[in-house]
Amino acid sequence: MNYASRKDDHVRLAVAQHQRSATAHDLSPFDEIAFVHHALRGTAEHAVSLATEVSGASWPVPLYINAMTGGSARTGEVNRELAIAARETGLAIASGSMSAYLADSAVAHTYRVLREENPDGYVIANVNANATPDMAAQVVELLGADALQVHVNAVQEIVMPEGDRDFSAWPRNIARLAESLGIPVIVKEVGFGISADTVTQLADLGVSIVDVSGSGGTNFALIENARRRQDDFGLLAGWGLSTPACLLDGAEVAVARGVTLLASGGVRTPLDAVRGLALGARAVGISGHFLSILQGEGLDALIAAIDTWITQIRQLMVLLGADNVRALTCTDLLLAGGLAETCRLRGIDPGHYARRSRKPVAVHPVR
Template sequence: MSYASRKDDHVRLAVAQHQVSMAGPRTSPFDDVAFVHHAIRGTAEHAVSLATEVGGTTWPVPLYINAMTGGSHRTGEVNRGLAIAARETGLAIASGSMSAYLADSSVAATYRVLRGENPDGYVIANVNANATPEMAVRAVELLRADALQVHVNAIQEIVMPEGDRDFSAWPCNIARLAETLGIPVIVKEVGFGISADTVTQLAELGVRIVDVSGNGGTNFALIENARRRRADFGLLAGWGLSTPACLADGADAALRHGVTLLASGGVRTPLDAVRALALGARAVGVSGHFLSILETEGVDALIAAIDTWITQIRQLMVLLGAETVRALAATDVLLTGGLAEICRLRGIDPAGYARRSRDPMRSSVPVTRE
């Protein structure tokens, strides 16, 4: 099967998957995160700054359009719409995997449109963990990218009929990219999560930005299983850690190693975005939800939806008395249900999150492990 056909399949199946999830009960591990309501701690809306620092650059809002697609005529048009939305709202934007371009330069325009429609925006190129520095440079140069996202997707590859079956070179390759590129390198899962141990390992490889991309959003195990002739590998559909679990698990390691955490995976609403920021993310990525709006309602609807998200994130920060994104990581949150149980199993005290604001000298994330 060609790259173009595979990319079209991915978009079609991702949109269908998201629409099914929208039709039923929208529960997720984010529902295990609640804010302690302090009734008179609110601030003024004009005092709130949404600016956040990622890789030495200040983003105007702690929200970005995460990696999706490219490599075919249809996906090029998707990228055009996403780029226009990013331009009009000030969001950073990541390309989808550029493997198709690296294999066939004739599809370059389906990726280059991200920069063409968004000449002054923050654009992130995307390659897989097998990419050489030379391949990564080609991807970065095509988009005049401000950063490089390296996606790690072992689960997807295993289920993918034509996927890779050897991941042993990934650590070495990632270290080479981090050492040689000269721009921020972001390592990102594709929806199965990154643990504290992996954050530490990546830091030792020279990576300073990690997108945990937990489960709960677009599920590439299900997407690739649907592409199998017999759809016979669905047993990995529930694999991985949720985004809130990744943030709680990885906060201590990120703090110790100077790693910036980004959050994506299963982010449904502006409240979920604020929850992720409160758990230590510096910015929050959205893919499936924005893609579904673009594909079903068009680019103007997507711009309006993003504007609403930005407004509501700001207003939630007003309620919480958090005048900066970093201040959210000192708000009091209740970790309950399955998330609290995961924390306990990983040696993290969930109660520490519930009383962070009582000690202004305390680290912005709990570090207590049993």
């Protein structure tokens, strides 16, 4: 398998996909979420803390650069610049799939650069769900990783010409990884979403962090279909649950089972990030949008864009009267359109979110 060629294809096709999406100005499920404006609830900017806790680790901001790439000369340079951006802005960063390194140690430097350029940052290694504990330990050691991301990508594999066709061992493998490693294990989809039922299953397997990674961002069904000789498997282009739908679906069970939710997939703006946090995510990940900026405008532009995101997230929290990330889960949300219908079909009351901030009114007896 030519990993380098495939990794380069993924970057090229992902950037092209995001450029087309930005030009089309398509509506997103995030656009079906509106905050109820309460005119006198604003707080002071100096009082707002962006710090968030993920499995006992404190992140200075509730954003992270999510899994993208590695395994070729070109993608190694992309990782180097992403690592610098993470270092300069304080964001956690996840590696792309490290299967290429496990197959050929000669490409180790294309991943190791994430730690070399970001020695004090929060770095997350990445393997697929077929990885053994020994493989996982190998990638964690290479990056000095603070956590391991295990990606589940059955839809991508099915469309991928050279992809896997047997996913039956995944639950057993994930349980072994969660049990054997001494660092947090994050299970992540690659853009097709994780349902409440899957959150429950993962909790039973010993996983305590789930990145829902819903549809709306980089679409790997389309990317892999473009790599097929006959371009003949586009029927899965619309497969999956959106990121907001995943958060709404999984929020209750996540709280009940002590699972931390992370949100990625289709996050386009700081407002989308705040919407994700308000739906219960502890932090929000961005891949395609940041990659598009990096490839189109360069490293300095990416750093400036991330700094702007951080500033605007803080200012949106000021407007909403949220002094911290957790407080956003008490803000009032209006859910509309297909997202509200998805809630109803899954047994979730959309109206609950419209009145979350209301406190019970004390009733005093008449004397």
